[in-house]
Amino acid sequence: MSSGPWITSSSCSPSVVQSSEDTSVAAIFQWLRFIFLSPCPQRALLSSVDLLFLLSLLAFSIQKLYSKFVSSGHQSSDLNKPLIRHSRAHLRTTICFKLSLTVSALLTLCYTVVCILAFTRNTELPWKLVDGLFWFVQAITHGVITILIAHERRFEAVKHPLSLRVYWVANFIVISLFTASGILRLVYVQQNQEPSFRLDDVVSMVSFPLSIVLLVIALRGSTGIAVNREFEQGMNGESNLACAYPKFCGFHRGKKKLAL
Structure with a gap:
């Protein structure tokens, strides 16, 4: 396999694709190789995935805020509800939750450090800006994911x-x-490789096993949060747990009817 300039070039222009073959199949293969394996198109591809995720998250947040604002006008109906706390949740987190939170936090820290290094490198200005913004988007995205996972415990997801x-x-x-x-x-191209690409390659190889962990968690779907609910006592002092005993429950229901 030949190693053309496409794999070490920081250019986003397809002019780095050099083809000596005349067949259309070879041309398509080189185009695909440039788009998916060349540094600049790769950054554009991953940044697009990040931005789509952030936009979808923003749209969901706006929709939830709008629903909360619309439903605020119907809060008066809550006055008719009994002032009784129905249940109390006891949360237990498994290794799945701790892994997703830890891996996301590690990726956030890693990308933040690389972002700072990218902006302080002695490289050409266009590539420094592209590379720095790319790692900045990565750090922001995984930081948001870390916060989202932490809030999943609060919302019992x-x-x-x-x-x-x-x-x-x-x-x-x-x-x-x-x-x-x-x-x-x-x-x-180990001998002619630029130092900036060496650092990026190290970061990619470190991120790869961590992304495998997140892939497994994504396929499982579970957050690793187990919710156990216990009924609390109402305002009249009787416990709803006592309703496990039919005679006891019937006795109290009878007292309530007499009181009416």
């Missing part, structure tokens, strides 16, 4: 949002492409 699961699957595919490019550069 037992399933990850579908948008997050789809993102983890798409992210794994693109990170696999980054890792494949890094291996190709390591094998074919």
Whole structure:
């Protein structure tokens, strides 16, 4: 396999694709190779996935806020509800929840460090800007995911949002492409490789096993949060747990009827 300039070039122009064959199949193969394995198109591809996820999350948040605002006018109906706390939830987190939270936090920290290094490198300005913004978007995306996972415990979510699961699957595919490019550069152009690409390749190879963990979690769907509910005592002092005994429940229901 030849290692053309497409694998080490920071250009986003398809002019780096050089084809000596006249067949259309070879031309299509080189175009695909440039789009999926060249540094600049890869960054554009993964950034598009990140931005789509963030936009979907923003749209969902706006929709929830709008629904809350619309339903605020119907709060008066809550006055007719009994002032009794129905249940109390006891949460238990499994290794699945802790893994997803830890991996997302590690990726956020890793991409933040690489983003800072990208902006402080002595490289050409266009590529420094492209590379720095790319890692910035990565850091922001995984930071938002970390916060989202942390809030899943607060909201007692037992399933990850579908948008997050789809993102983890798409992210794994693109990170696999980054890792494949890094291996190709390591094998074919190790001596002439730029220092900035060496760092990116290390980051990609570290991110790849972490993305596998997130892929497995996405396919499982479970957040790893187990919710156990216990009925609390009402305002009249009697416990709803006592209703496990029919005679006792009937006795109290009889007292209530007499009181009426």
